[in-house]
Amino acid sequence: MPSGVDFALEKDDDEIEVTRESKDSTEKEEEVTQKVFRMPRPPPPFPRRLVKNTEEGKYHRFTKFMKDLVTNKRSVSFEDDDRLQHCSAIATRSLVQKKEDPGAFTIPCTIGLLHFAKALCDLGVSINLIPLPIYKKLGLGTPKPTALQLLISDRIVKKPIGVLQDVLVKVESFIFSADFVILD
Secondary structure (H helix, E strand, O other): OOOEEEEEEEOOOOEEEEEEEEOOOOOOOOOEEEEEEOOOOOOOOOHHHOOOOOHHHHHHHHHHHHHHHHOOOOOOOOOOOHHHHHHHHHHHHOOOOOOOOOOOOEEEEEEOOEEEEEEEOOOOOOOEEEEHHHHHHHOOOOOEOOOOOEEOOOOOEEOOOEEEEEEEEEEOOEEEEEEEEEEO
16 A cells, blocks of 8 residues: 555544555545544633733723822822812711611500500510510410520520510501510
8 A cells, every 4th residue: 555645634623634645646546535523622720810800901091100209200189179179068068967876666555454655666686575574464374485695785694584475466456466485
């Protein structure tokens, strides 16, 4: 078999056509065409590192400005301007006056036959507490025992007596059902 030279012609990105021709021009052999597929290349492990960082371009103008400012190429005037004084007068005129502390947020409510003129209302709390003497005055029934332990703000752990469920609380003309934790 005569030796030949291989020529590779690229048709697509993933397909290569190989044509084999003989050296001797007098001897004509049939051209053999074969399709050879390229091995797939896996993507690079960190493709973001190959792409130029666009954030470098964002700060280029800023760094140039700062460099010019530091080397005193640009002059900055600190002289008073009439417009600045006018803006300053507008800003100081509309300052809000400080008000007194409004104190605790309280609402009047009624539980059973007892009326409370200033019941403390805390919207961020997840439980409703009721003291033991108030519970005894109301006479609402037996509380459900609980294994709950409460950590008070001064780092004291208290164990409640029980939980009163579905107690009706009247606030003005609205009636709400609430669960109360009885604390001694």
